[in-house]
Amino acid sequence: MTWVLKDFQELDTAELYTILAERVNVFIVEQECPYPEIDGKDDEAFHLFYKKDGQIAAYARLFRAGDYYEEASIGRILVKEDYRKQTLGRELVDKAISVLRDEFNETKIKIQAQNYLREFxxxxxxxxxTKVYLEDDIPHVDMILEL
Structure with a gap:
């Protein structure tokens, strides 16, 4: 049970395979949303994940300012279905914010949130x-956190 932060080159083949499989399971299969999950940006990202019982239970992709948006960003935020409703999502977002703030000295974070998670x-x-808009037929809203 540990949090791991790696850039793309540090990921081993098994970690990368598991990350991509979990992203496809959540964002394409569960949400019934066919879209190009592998978007050519993983090699510019930092990959934050929580390993438990040999599985990746939670994951987020982090970008420094200018690498994806003008601001730093957090994306592809997921908690594997078996680990939901255990505060792991809150821990993941807290950890992602602290990494961007404390390790990368970022001052602003942008996310593309699914609208139903706006309160979270x-x-x-x-x-x-932004106003709510459709991204791959799912209502989203862009949100900013000033650190």
């Missing part, structure tokens, strides 16, 4: 900066 992200201080 607001509880961390994220504020909406």
């Amino acid at each position: 992200y607001s509880s961390f201080g994220f504020e909406p900066v």
Whole structure:
């Protein structure tokens, strides 16, 4: 049971395979949303994940300012179904924010949140900066956190 932060080159083949499989399971299969999950940005990201019982239970992709958006960003946030409703999602977002703030000295974080999670992200201080829009037929809203 440990949090791991690696850049793309540090990921071993098994970790990368598991990360991509979990992202496909959550974002494409569970949400019934066919879209290009492998978007060519993983090699620029930092990969934050929580390993438990030999599995990746939670995951997020982190970018420094300028690598994805003008601001730093957190994306592909997921908790594997077996580990949901155990506060792991809250721990994941807390850890992602602290990494970007404390290790990378970022001052602003942008997320593309699914609208139904707006209250969850607001509880961390994220504020909406766009109206709700459809991204792959799912209502989203862009949100910013000033650190």
